[in-house]
Amino acid sequence: MSETPADQAEDTTSTLIQSRLRRLFDAQDEDRPPYTEAEVARELTARGHPITDAGIRNLLRAPRINPKASTLRALASFFQVPVGYLLGEDEPDLASREARVLARSFERLTPRSRRNLARVINNFLELEEAAKAARDSGSDTTQPGA
Known part of the structure; x- marks a missing residue:
């Protein structure tokens, strides 16, 4: 069975969301290792969006994903990026990434x-x-x- 244009679009969106999420997980300042699935799951759950580390792992690795809008909002909030970034909007600039790192540190x-x-x-x-x-x-x- 061949894929329809809708299937192809869903694959493209899945790949885009996953690549953006991987970048956010890997983005680090000098003193911080990459984020872990368990760490992000714990933080999202603490912020009122229950998700397991297996759920995060699925978002990062499954062949095709279709995350809920609330999950995308929770992830965007955690990583302090616009939700649109996960869906393909332009990259936040370096200053924005540095500001996010500082803001996360400041909150602690x-x-x-x-x-x-x-x-x-x-x-x-x-x-x-x-x-x-x-x-x-x-x-x-x-x-x-x-």
């Missing part, structure tokens, strides 16, 4: 550590703004007619 901090980190970030922003202002004012004085 205690409130006190979050406040301290916010102060450090504000200090860095002030230093960068001061350095930019110094560069701008220094370059203005070297301009002819300044």
Whole structure:
């Protein structure tokens, strides 16, 4: 029996979702190993979307998948990407990926550590703004007619 265009489209969508999920599982910062199926299943379940590690494994490896919209939303929320990314929208840029890593790390901090980190970030922003202002004012004085 030959595949219909609908079957082919479903295969393409399955492959796309799986490849995007694999990238998200593998995406890591310097201090973090790839995500495990059990880890993601535990976190999704804790967030109110019960799923087993076998269910996650199926999404990553089955020949053809047809995940529920709620599962895609839960995965997108966990990995902090738009749901559309899993369905084929453009890649999030590097800055977005770095922001997601930082946001996940930030969520794990205690409130006190979050406040301290916010102060450090504000200090860095002030230093960068001061350095930019110094560069701008220094370059203005070297301009002819300044």
